[in-house]
Amino acid sequence: MGDTHHHYHFLVETLPRILDIVKHVPDVKFLTTQPVLRFAKETLRALGVSFEVVPEGITVTARSIITTDQSPYFWPSPGEIKMLQEELKIRGLINLEKKSDTHDLARIYIPRSRSRRSATNESDIESVLKDHGVDPISLQDFSFVDQLQIVNNNDEIIGLHGAGMTNLIFMARGSRVTEITSGEEFEECYRRLALVCGLEYRLLVIPSSVENQFGEANEILNLLT
Numbered sequence: 707m708g709d710t711h712h713h714y715h716f717l718v719e720t721l722p723r724i725l726d727i728v729k730h731v732p733d734v735k736f737l738t739t740q741p742v743l744r745f746a747k748e749t750l751r752a753l754g755v756s757f758e759v760v761p762e763g764i765t766v767t768a769r770s771i772i773t774t775d776q777s778p779y780f781w782p783s784p785g786e787i788k789m790l791q792e793e794l795k796i797r798g799l800i801n802l803e804k805k806s807d808t809h810d811l812a813r814i815y816i817p818r819s820r821s822r823r824s825a826t827n828e829s830d831i832e833s834v835l836k837d838h839g840v841d842p843i844s845l846q847d848f849s850f851v852d853q854l855q856i857v858n859n860n861d862e863i864i865g866l867h868g869a870g871m872t873n874l875i876f877m878a879r880g881s882r883v884t885e886i887t888s889g890e891e892f893e894e895c896y897r898r899l900a901l902v903c904g905l906e907y908r909l910l911v912i913p914s915s916v917e918n919q920f921g922e923a924n925e926i927l928n929l930l931t
Contacts, residue, residue, distance in 0.1 A: 707738040707757060710746035713869035714895065717749075722786035723774045724755055725793055737766060748850035753793070780895040784902045787875065791903070794876070799851065800858045804880035814856070815842045816865035816873070828866075835864070845870055871896045879904035886910045 708720030727734055736757040742750070750757055760766055794800045815835050817828060832842040845853045857863060857876040865871050867887040874883045874896065883900045887909070900907040 707736040707742075710738065710740065710742045713745060714872040716746050717790075717872050717875060718782050718787070718895075718899065721749065721753075722783070722790045724750070725753065725790060726786070727772055727774070728755060731772060734772065745846070745850060752799075752850050753797070780893050780898075782895070782899045782902050787899070787902050791875065794854065799854045800876050800878075802879055804878055811862060812860045813840045813862040813864065814860050815840050816863055816868075816870040817842050817844055840864065845873060867893075867896070872899070874900055874905060875903060877903065877905055880906065882906040882908065884908045884910060886912060888912050 708723065709715040710720065724736060727736075734756070736750075736755065737760050738757065739760055739762050742757065742759060791800065791802060795802055815832065817832060835842065843856060845856065848856065853873060854876045857873045858878060860877070860881070862882040862884060863871070863874060863877070864884040865886065867885055871883070871885060874881075877883070883896065883905050885896050885907070888911070897907050897909065
């Protein structure tokens with residue numbers, strides 16, 4: 707079935723191919739020998755995709771087998787992303803139209819405090835951003851549908867480089883993405899994804915050190931405030 711363990715690879719590389727197959731073969735069932743994590747289960751169920759986890763060593767007899775080519779690693783396909791967005795739009799889950807410029811900007815910060823790739827004292831960032839009207843929201847605490855609505859209702863998402871930034875797919879065109887990185891383990895996949903989605907992209911680079919590989923909170927605050 708593809709990668710169902712990593713948020714970026716599932717949403718960007720696996721899910722569009724699944725939806726494309728469903729479009730051509732509506733009664734298809736997807737099989738995998740790997741456990742399907744919660745976020746992937748919720749996503750597939752919300753989109754009406756039938757799947758089954760088959761224990762390793764079990765033989766399955768199928769009338770026909772459908773496979774797809776492998777997506778280029780970290781290079782999002784504009785056609786596939788557009789297909790995914792349109793499917794979500796048709797289902798009434800997101801609105802892709804740019805919001806009016808007259809309303810107050812709504813912004814959220816996606817923290818990585820539960821990840822090993824987190825800036826030192828990240829809680830300081832959250833505290834200061836709150837004072838500037840930017841709410842920190844841990845998207846993994848919400849269902850797939852709620853994540854869609856949270857991100858789609860905001861004009862800007864700010865976050866450290868990491869899987870949570872993949873949710874920019876759900877933003878309305880013309881919204882803004884601010885990605886923060888120290889350059890360690892950095893891949894430009896979110897910049898590419900933002901451009902494919904018609905979003906404004908801003909990259910903030912902070913210094914790293916031996917002690918703080920992914921940067922310190924005060925360096926981020928100097929750039930954000």
